[in-house]
Amino acid sequence: MHVTSEQRLDDGVLEREFTLGGIPGILWTPERASAPAPLILIGHPPLGLRRMHPRLAGRARYYAAEYGFAAATIELPGSGDRPRWAAAEQARADLRRALEAGEPVRGEIVDALVLPLVARAVPEWRTALDALLALPGIGGPVGYEGGVISIGIRLAVVEPRIVAAGFFAGSLVPAAMFEEARRVTIPLQVLLQWDDEGNDRQAALDLFDAFGSKEKTLHANLGGHTGVPHFELDAGARFFARHLK
Structure with missing residues (x-):
């Protein structure tokens, strides 16, 4: 891991940008901690870290300043400044065409x-986790939050160091991921915007039902994709505080 920039923010949080095997990432840590901090991996849609930074940083800084968590994210394949990926570009174009034509999005x-x-x-997230847990001041346990929800599902299945997850419903989910969801057993909190124009509500509810976790909670709020109530930030933090501390 190579740190490319570092700044101390006014809420006592240290923000470090890094690269790991050519993959950009960002790490936020509480400036003063009496013990190694638990870590939250923050997922995001493939829109690029620069575009997503304000939203990601807002959550990460809240977790660090108010709860003493470290938080980190990495750029997804084919996004941001990473090399373009022809198959992914074609799939996105096919999705746009279907949505613009008002057609169902085929499986x-x-x-x-x-x-x-x-x-x-998922292998990149696991490599990043290896590097992050090797840093002084970060000791786990580890949580995962955000989207793409299918990435979170796979990580929850294959990565034993992740002990709790907060998923954001709303991304398109392949049928095969419903079977993987049945193998998820860690505590879950799932956030669903009831009127999300880009989300199949029933599919999101079916996916929640498929999760194999004995502890799973659904937070459903009225409003569209960008209308998540601010209080859900603290609800997510308290969920992780129960399981990471």
Whole structure:
């Protein structure tokens, strides 16, 4: 891991940008901690870290300043400044065409868009986790939050160091991921915007039902994709505080 920039923010949080094997990432840590900090991995849609930075940083800084968590994220394959990926570009174009035409998004489009992304991204997240847990001041346990939800599902299945997850419903989910969801057993909190124009509500509810976790909670709020109530930030933090401390 190579740190490329570092700044101390006014809320006592240290923000470090880094690269790991050519993959950009960002790490936020509480400036003063009496013990190694638990870590939250923050997932995000493939829109690029620069575009997503304000939203990601807002959550990460809150977790660090108010709860003493470290938080980190990495750029997804084919996003931001990473090399373009022809198959992913084609899948995104097919999705746009279907949405603009008002047509149902076929399963093969969803599979082509999501499954290769999961296959590439999950090993990168695990490599990043190795590097992050080797840093002084970070000791685990580890949580995961955000989207793409299929990436979170795969990580929850294959990565034993992740002990709790907060998923954001809303991304297209291949049918194969429903079977993987049945193998998820860690505590879950799932956030669903009831009127999300880009989300199949029933599919999101079916996915929640499929999760194999004995402890799973659904937070459903009225409003569209960007209308998540501010209080859900603290609800997510308190969920992680129960399981990471």
